[in-house]
Amino acid sequence: MSSINTNLSAMTALQSLKSTQNAMNKTQNQISSGLRVGEASHNASYWSIATQMKSDNGALGSVKDSIKQSKSMIDTFSSAMDKALVHLNEMKKKVATGGNPGADLNAIQTELSQRIAGLKSTADSATINGQNWLKGDAQSVQLVTSYDNGTLGKLSIDTAGVQLFQNATAGTGGLLANVASINVAAAPTASHVNIDVTAADGSSTLTAASAGDITVDFGGGTAATVTFAAGEAKTLNDVVNKINGDSAMSALVDAQVVNGDLRLVSKLDGKNMVDASTVTTLTGATKSGATVNAGAGVGTSVDTALTTIERAIEAVTKGSSMLGATKALLETQEEFIGVLSDSLTAGVSAYVDADMNEASTRYQALQTQQQLGVQALSMANQNSQMILKLFQ
Numbered sequence: 562m563s564s565i566n567t568n569l570s571a572m573t574a575l576q577s578l579k580s581t582q583n584a585m586n587k588t589q590n591q592i593s594s595g596l597r598v599g600e601a602s603h604n605a606s607y608w609s610i611a612t613q614m615k616s617d618n619g620a621l622g623s624v625k626d627s628i629k630q631s632k633s634m635i636d637t638f639s640s641a642m643d644k645a646l647v648h649l650n651e652m653k654k655k656v657a658t659g660g661n662p663g664a665d666l667n668a669i670q671t672e673l674s675q676r677i678a679g680l681k682s683t684a685d686s687a688t689i690n691g692q693n694w695l696k697g698d699a700q701s702v703q704l705v706t707s708y709d710n711g712t713l714g715k716l717s718i719d720t721a722g723v724q725l726f727q728n729a730t731a732g733t734g735g736l737l738a739n740v741a742s743i744n745v746a747a748a749p750t751a752s753h754v755n756i757d758v759t760a761a762d763g764s765s766t767l768t769a770a771s772a773g774d775i776t777v778d779f780g781g782g783t784a785a786t787v788t789f790a791a792g793e794a795k796t797l798n799d800v801v802n803k804i805n806g807d808s809a810m811s812a813l814v815d816a817q818v819v820n821g822d823l824r825l826v827s828k829l830d831g832k833n834m835v836d837a838s839t840v841t842t843l844t845g846a847t848k849s850g851a852t853v854n855a856g857a858g859v860g861t862s863v864d865t866a867l868t869t870i871e872r873a874i875e876a877v878t879k880g881s882s883m884l885g886a887t888k889a890l891l892e893t894q895e896e897f898i899g900v901l902s903d904s905l906t907a908g909v910s911a912y913v914d915a916d917m918n919e920a921s922t923r924y925q926a927l928q929t930q931q932q933l934g935v936q937a938l939s940m941a942n943q944n945s946q947m948i949l950k951l952f953q
Contacts, residue, residue: 570941578934641687670746723880766845773842
């Protein structure tokens with residue numbers, strides 16, 4: 562049936578043309594934006610997943626920046642620790658020359674003092690981003706290393722392992738406190754205690770039956786005792802030999818014979834004997850007066866200075882190794898985060914990016930459909946004109 566009021570053919574052609582035009586607009590938007598899912602209305606599920614992935618990727622980017630900052634800090638501290646090792650090794654060389662007879666200890670101490678000043682300056686100046694692990698109070702520092710579902714992963718660093726000084730200006734506390742107090746120019750006056758083993762007539766008060774203990778105590782748990790059984794302390798030489806042959810006691814004192822009596826001389830620079838608990842119960846051996854502590858530890862012997870420096874080198878080397886291992890871990894983590902970030906970026910692309918080859922091909926096909934739709938609509942509109950011929 563032909564009708565002039567309703568042209569079904571034209572309506573169908575028009576609807577088809579509108580559908581083609583909508584498809585062209587959608588494809589054109591994909592081509593211009595590069596996205597097939599540009600908003601939630603395009604695909605709510607894909608858009609939600611991609612949005613979360615992009616958010617996580619942004620957080621990973623911040624973590625990566627934090628790792629770079631941490632690496633910069635560690636580089637600064639490592640350089641300072643390396644410089645400290647240079648100073649310590651030079652001090653070791655200078656002190657070693659002080660063991661020669663006639664060595665000029667004053668000149669050596671002058672050079673040591675300059676190196677100590679260099680150590681203090683190194684610790685004081687190793688500051689970056691408000692952080693300086695080489696001075697001040699030791700603390701546990703948390704370095705950001707990862708991000709997982711709203712939680713930051715952190716690496717805990719104990720700065721006590723690299724704390725050169727607690728107070729860099731004064732040179733106190735930390736790994737190098739003992740190094741800063743070295744003074745080989747002033748001969749140490751050791752603490753000592755005298756033990757009388759001589760009677761008024763000059764004879765020895767020790768007998769074959771003499772037995773008991775001799776104890777020295779420097780406080781803080783630093784003490785040692787030698788026990789003599791009957792027959793082990795018949796002479797003064799017996800006492801001296803046993804004390805100097807005992808590993809614990811000989812680490813603290815040196816037994817000497819002075820004016821026919823026993824003298825125990827401290828081997829610990831800067832430490833005084835505790836008078837009340839430095840005692841003897843050995844039969845025939847009587848403590849003569851109080852322990853002598855005046856001037857104890859004024860200076861540092863060459864041997865003690867070398868030991869102190871050697872221990873400091875070991876401690877600083879250990880701290881440098883810790884920093885190096887931490888940097889290696891951060892570099893590995895940075896590389897992993899980079900790979901993870903690339904994976905997230907690829908994942909987002911898979912969900913929302915348009916396939917430009919496919920979009921281009923589809924757009925060309927839709928252009929053809931549009932042209933055909935226009936022609937179909939034109940033909941449908943001509944149907945009404947054919948009705949006029951029926952009345953001619």
